[in-house]
Amino acid sequence: MSDILNQLHQVLEARKGADPDSSYVASLYHKGLNKILEKVGEEAVETLLAARDLEAGGEAQALISETADLWFHSMVMLAHLGLHPDQVLAELERRFGLSGHEEKASRGD
Numbered sequence: 001m002s003d004i005l006n007q008l009h010q011v012l013e014a015r016k017g018a019d020p021d022s023s024y025v026a027s028l029y030h031k032g033l034n035k036i037l038e039k040v041g042e043e044a045v046e047t048l049l050a051a052r053d054l055e056a057g058g059e060a061q062a063l064i065s066e067t068a069d070l071w072f073h074s075m076v077m078l079a080h081l082g083l084h085p086d087q088v089l090a091e092l093e094r095r096f097g098l099s100g101h102e103e104k105a106s107r108g109d
């Protein structure tokens, strides 16, 4: 399932040499870290508002879409700073192991 993260990361890397007028990602790189962080913050707020709306009877698709925007802009931030999404996945895997989920799952707990 996470292969889409790798494929998207490759596109984000390729956009480092692209014309800012022809690519949204290249335009974010061109504007710099502060603009990218502004977008991450904006999408985080839109995500939490969509979560509250869903609990109040709104659409799940709105939360899914906002979460995708948040993950996407977080990946742009990581790529801009020279990091790979695999590093985040590895950290989640490390924590999963630390909390003993696999051990509990194998025991059937």
Ligand SMILES: N=c1c2ncn([C@@H]3O[C@H](COP(=O)(O)OP(=O)(O)OP(=O)(O)O)[C@@H](O)[C@H]3O)c2ncn1[C@@H]1O[C@H](COP(=O)(O)O)[C@@H](O)[C@H]1O
Pocket: 008, 011, 015, 022, 023, 024, 025, 026, 042, 068, 069, 072
């Ligand atoms: N996954 C995405 C993606 N998700 C969201 N967005 C863009 O993120 C922006 C979301 O910001 P907003 O909703 O705030 O829209 P906005 O008001 O127009 O944004 P701002 O003017 O505030 O920057 C929109 O312009 C969306 O088009 C994305 N743009 C690109 N991608 C992926 O990145 C790849 C490369 O994109 P380009 O660089 O545009 O070729 C694409 O092939 C896609 O796979």
